[in-house]
Amino acid sequence: RKEVEQDPGPFNVPEGATVAFNCTYSNSASQSFFWYRQDCRKEPKLLMSVYSSGNEDGRFTAQLNRASQYISLLIRDSKLSDSATYLCAAHPNTGNQFYFGTGTSLTVIP
Amino acid sequence: NAGVTQTPKFQVLKTGQSMTLQCAQDMNHEYMSWYRQDPGMGLRLIHYSVGAGITDQGEVPNGYNVSRSTTEDFPLRLLSAAPSQTSVYFCASSDGQGSQPQHFGDGTRLSIL
Numbered sequence: 349r350k351e352v353e354q355d356p357g358p359f360n361v362p363e364g365a366t367v368a369f370n371c372t373y374s375n376s377a378s379q380s381f382f383w384y385r386q387d388c389r390k391e392p393k394l395l396m397s398v399y400s401s402g403n404e405d406g407r408f409t410a411q412l413n414r415a416s417q418y419i420s421l422l423i424r425d426s427k428l429s430d431s432a433t434y435l436c437a438a439h440p441n442t443g444n445q446f447y448f449g450t451g452t453s454l455t456v457i458p
Numbered sequence: 459n460a461g462v463t464q465t466p467k468f469q470v471l472k473t474g475q476s477m478t479l480q481c482a483q484d485m486n487h488e489y490m491s492w493y494r495q496d497p498g499m500g501l502r503l504i505h506y507s508v509g510a511g512i513t514d515q516g517e518v519p520n521g522y523n524v525s526r527s528t529t530e531d532f533p534l535r536l537l538s539a540a541p542s543q544t545s546v547y548f549c550a551s552s553d554g555q556g557s558q559p560q561h562f563g564d565g566t567r568l569s570i571l
Contacts, residue, residue, distance in 0.1 A: 382558045391562035448501035
């Protein structure tokens, strides 16, 4: 079983729409979670951390649900520039391993 | 600042050849790591280092060696290239042990024939 799993999509949404992605993790001891954005043929870029209390950065909101072992990313008022692949990552409580999901592809349509 | 610099950006090798992927960062970050990214597999950790002289294996270390003689440099060596090592390789750095990868290099696209 993979440490982190994501729905690969693709998600095709119109401009202005709200879209949400979920990411499940298998290790209940995981402590730290993150969302990354990766444009086509580019390197991943850290988007935001995910805290138990939730984390909001402009149009982006990240949430953690420990009981169900998933994290989510909500994008409001989608822009064309939001089109990318979104990767989630989990860090177990011990050690230095990071586990990434395979990514969810988002295309925002004019 | 250049951030994380990887070379080369593209490389084609024949099976059995060896090569070194270079990675350098100018942010004085202690933590550096190498990932490979394959379709349907996501990013997988190959090796990492928490400081000069210290390296450790990640999730998929077989067929790769690393060394960390300086804080700035973290080269990845393919000992005897195999077609299964065809992938996109990313080097990353962060400013604390165990912290999330904060900066990635542009990547190296490697094909093994």
